[in-house]
Amino acid sequence: MSLPLQGIRVIDLSRVIAGPACAMNLADLGAEVIKVEPPGEGDHYRWHARLSEKLPQGAISFNLNRNKKSLTLDFKQPEGKALLLRLLARADVVVQNFRPGVPEKMGIDYPTLKGINPRLVYCSITGYGSRGRYKNKAGLDFPIQAESGLMSTNGEPDGNPMKISVPIVDLHSGLFASQGIVAALFERERTGRGREIEVSLFAVAVSLLSDRATEYLLTGRVPPRVGNHGVARTIVTDLFATRDGYVAVTLGTQNSFEKLWQIPEFAPLGKDPRFATVDKRAENIQELVSLMREIMMQKTTAEWVKILVEEKGLTCGPVRTIDQVFTDPVIQDLAMVQRVTHSEYGPMNLLGIPYSLPESPPVVHSASPAVGEHTEEILKEHLGLEEGEIQRLREKAIV
Numbered sequence: 001m002s003l004p005l006q007g008i009r010v011i012d013l014s015r016v017i018a019g020p021a022c023a024m025n026l027a028d029l030g031a032e033v034i035k036v037e038p039p040g041e042g043d044h045y046r047w048h049a050r051l052s053e054k055l056p057q058g059a060i061s062f063n064l065n066r067n068k069k070s071l072t073l074d075f076k077q078p079e080g081k082a083l084l085l086r087l088l089a090r091a092d093v094v095v096q097n098f099r100p101g102v103p104e105k106m107g108i109d110y111p112t113l114k115g116i117n118p119r120l121v122y123c124s125i126t127g128y129g130s131r132g133r134y135k136n137k138a139g140l141d142f143p144i145q146a147e148s149g150l151m152s153t154n155g156e157p158d159g160n161p162m163k164i165s166v167p168i169v170d171l172h173s174g175l176f177a178s179q180g181i182v183a184a185l186f187e188r189e190r191t192g193r194g195r196e197i198e199v200s201l202f203a204v205a206v207s208l209l210s211d212r213a214t215e216y217l218l219t220g221r222v223p224p225r226v227g228n229h230g231v232a233r234t235i236v237t238d239l240f241a242t243r244d245g246y247v248a249v250t251l252g253t254q255n256s257f258e259k260l261w262q263i264p265e266f267a268p269l270g271k272d273p274r275f276a277t278v279d280k281r282a283e284n285i286q287e288l289v290s291l292m293r294e295i296m297m298q299k300t301t302a303e304w305v306k307i308l309v310e311e312k313g314l315t316c317g318p319v320r321t322i323d324q325v326f327t328d329p330v331i332q333d334l335a336m337v338q339r340v341t342h343s344e345y346g347p348m349n350l351l352g353i354p355y356s357l358p359e360s361p362p363v364v365h366s367a368s369p370a371v372g373e374h375t376e377e378i379l380k381e382h383l384g385l386e387e388g389e390i391q392r393l394r395e396k397a398i399v
Contacts, residue, residue, distance in 0.1 A: 001360040003030025010093040019097040020064040021174025027067035039072040042371035065368035072372035080398045097125040100135045110196045120194040121184040129200040139201045141167040148205030156227040173204045233282040245301040246319035259312045342367040
């Protein structure tokens with residue numbers, strides 16, 4: 001059985017993270033994604049934060065360009081633009097993250113392309129939207145984490161605001177964009193028409209405030225930073241130091257506390273009237289957490305995981321480093337590391353795809369392509385160009 005988006009052709013004109021992440025999501029679902037990048041060194045983000053002499057590209061490039069094809073094309077030149085428009089006339093989806101106004105200047109805005117290809121699904125990813133008062137403002141993940149309020153909610157209560165370590169806004173923007181594209185493709189099956197989709201990083205960041213934003217909107221209270229502590233006073237959800245590390249523990253039901261009281265070290269707490277009921281625990285939650293901290297220091301992380309998880313079935317996880325994560329057998333169970341061969345760098349391990357379609361599992365079938373690796377193939381198969389014409393375009397640095 002084929003993947004859901006097999007037969008869908010996507011032209012990826014985007015750069016940095018959010019747009020490429022969106023196009024990668026579509027490629028993972030079976031779409032043919034053609035990454036269009038400048039001749040020569042290609043997308044400049046390939047070379048951001050180079051890994052090593054042996055792997056001179058950045059981790060972001062290896063991650064976000066899997067399962068794609070690379071076409072080098074200078075569409076700022078008239079001949080290059082003509083070729084791009086021919087590609088777009090035959091495409092199902094285009095993803096771009098130019099600043100508002102730039103597509104219009106280049107003649108690749110939605111109204112123009114809709115006239116060429118009414119079935120085209122056109123996705124724009126911007127920092128602050130294409131029509132609002134900040135439409136001309138550049139948007140990147142880090143400053144948007146700050147001004148959206150997201151950073152203010154992260155970090156220890158008495159510490160500084162702290163960004164989330166991964167580009168969470170960019171990655172979620174890519175997810176929302178790909179979700180919108182899939183919905184538009186579904187609608188196209190009924191109407192025969194494409195449509196425009198807009199995603200702004202700022203709006204996505206604000207949406208990630210989730211219950212923090214809802215609390216403010218419904219009560220007017222500005223939620224404080226809570227660090228690793230839980231928000232609800234009726235449950236315990238916190239980070240606890242052990243003899244040799246840390247564990248994250250969440251106890252949310254009366255049954256989970258009853259199981260905790262069965263452990264000899266915690267049995268005295270179960271007999272304490274301050275912690276006997278939900279209401280009592282809510283009144284004395286800080287005292288309970290403080291006593292639990294003292295007890296958790298008595299054993300190692302592995303010992304507590306064995307007792308809490310394996311023996312009692314409670315929700316608990318060790319705080320692990322990335323190298324420890326990738327030695328866990330569940331990584332293999334979930335196919336979260338996949339081995340592929342790069343055309344320039346040879347065999348390499350890449351992140352897998354975090355969902356499964358059991359009848360036709362999506363896989364990482366190809367590594368991030370080399371710059372222009374598929375240029376000749378695309379020009380011949382999709383546009384019908386002959387070898388001599390392709391060579392002429394190369395000599396003019398158009399491809």
